[in-house]
Amino acid sequence: MTDETCQRQGFDGWLRWRDATERALYGPGGFFLRPEGPAGHFRTSVHASPLFAGAVARLLARVAQELDTEELAFVDVGAGRGELLTGVLAAVDPGLRVRPYGVERAPRPPGLDQRIVWTDRVPDGERGLLFANEWLDNVPADVAQVDAAGAVRFVEVRSDGTERLGGPVDGPDAQWLERWWPLREPGDRAEIGRPRDEAWAAAAGALTAGTAVAVDYAHLSPARPPFGTLTAFRHGRETAPVPDGTCDLTAHVAMDACAAAYGATAASRPAPCAATATPGEGSEILTQREALHRLGVTGTRPPLSLASSDPTAYIRALATAGEATELTAPGGLGDFLWLVQRVTPTVGPTVG
Numbered sequence: 401m402t403d404e405t406c407q408r409q410g411f412d413g414w415l416r417w418r419d420a421t422e423r424a425l426y427g428p429g430g431f432f433l434r435p436e437g438p439a440g441h442f443r444t445s446v447h448a449s450p451l452f453a454g455a456v457a458r459l460l461a462r463v464a465q466e467l468d469t470e471e472l473a474f475v476d477v478g479a480g481r482g483e484l485l486t487g488v489l490a491a492v493d494p495g496l497r498v499r500p501y502g503v504e505r506a507p508r509p510p511g512l513d514q515r516i517v518w519t520d521r522v523p524d525g526e527r528g529l530l531f532a533n534e535w536l537d538n539v540p541a542d543v544a545q546v547d548a549a550g551a552v553r554f555v556e557v558r559s560d561g562t563e564r565l566g567g568p569v570d571g572p573d574a575q576w577l578e579r580w581w582p583l584r585e586p587g588d589r590a591e592i593g594r595p596r597d598e599a600w601a602a603a604a605g606a607l608t609a610g611t612a613v614a615v616d617y618a619h620l621s622p623a624r625p626p627f628g629t630l631t632a633f634r635h636g637r638e639t640a641p642v643p644d645g646t647c648d649l650t651a652h653v654a655m656d657a658c659a660a661a662y663g664a665t666a667a668s669r670p671a672p673c674a675a676t677a678t679p680g681e682g683s684e685i686l687t688q689r690e691a692l693h694r695l696g697v698t699g700t701r702p703p704l705s706l707a708s709s710d711p712t713a714y715i716r717a718l719a720t721a722g723e724a725t726e727l728t729a730p731g732g733l734g735d736f737l738w739l740v741q742r743v744t745p746t747v748g749p750t751v752g
């Protein structure tokens with residue numbers, strides 16, 4: 401990163417975390433708009449191994465089968481610099497006609513495959529697979545904390561990262577906390593996931609048929625982390641969250657709340673979507689380990705006999721097994737959660 405791109409993006413005074421994050425990540429000179437892109441600061445599953453794109457390409461083929469079509473959309477939300485799209489297009493069965501979309505707030509990267517439509521909005525009315533890897537954790541959210549008297553208040557922050565408690569949390573934010581992440585003891589803290597729920601419901605709801613998948617660092621009720629998960633990454637290292645545009649700001653996703661939000665929105669839509677629409681129905685939440693196993697990614701080592709019969713193939717297979725292990729490892733990428741949302745009454749669960 402050059403000195404120029406490393407410039408801090410300050411703001412005066414105090415902001416709630418949602419507004420501060422919005423400015424720091426997506427405002428002028430914001431972290432995600434910088435030329436080096438997310439891959440300059442952290443490794444997602446997409447960067448860890450091409451096996452990930454291969455698995456997503458197989459999932460796309462399954463969705464095509466379920467929709468009984470050879471032509472469908474692949475919509476990558478929070479597409480970074482198009483790495484997953486590029487990998488999926490390289491891996492997908494050539495018999496499939498794919499309409500690829502990269503949905504991103506950053507500009508189109510140079511040299512991207514011309515077939516890819518680059519847009520800052522999820523296309524409306526497509527049939528196919530919508531996939532969002534590590535998108536929702538970067539949708540800005542407010543932070544709440546219980547004060548010494550037991551009141552739940554918004555946390556405010558300055559652009560140097562100093563925090564203080566602001567006004568009381570009320571209205572829909574208070575309802576969200578009560579339903580999904582109740583705070584009880586002084587010092588308890590949570591990220592209010594409402595903007596993630598809304599973002600997910602809108603993205604998945606834009607499909608007319610197919611499957612929508614969100615993959616992220618996540619937690620489920622009732623096992624929420626007592627002090628929240630807001631943190632930051634810069635140049636591959638975890639660092640203190642400071643909303644000055646020099647680091648990623650991220651917080652784990654309340655995945656069950658997102659699933660229910662889609663269900664609730666779908667319920668208010670006319671049929672046929674309403675047929676799947678009771679909250680949670682048509683959705684499945686599973687670990688990345690399980691999801692990738694179902695899609696054929698396992699860390700099985702090659703047989704030792706291969707080492708003598710074909711040493712080159714053995715070494716290649718060993719490397720592949722190592723990459724699969726990284727993608728599915730407990731305590732690492734394997735613990736990510738996949739929210740798999742079915743968006744039609746006629747298809748079954750699509751991972752498995």
Ligand SMILES: C[S@@+](CC[C@H](N)C(=O)[O-])C[C@H]1O[C@@H](n2cnc3c(N)ncnc32)[C@H](O)[C@@H]1O
Nearest residue numbers: 432438444446478479480503504505533534538
């Ligand atoms: C952590 S990166 C993940 C990139 C890529 N999916 C990967 O797995 O490597 C999150 C990306 O989401 C993008 N993003 C965040 N909010 C968005 C929105 N509302 N619409 C489109 N892209 C968004 C950011 O600009 C950033 O590139």
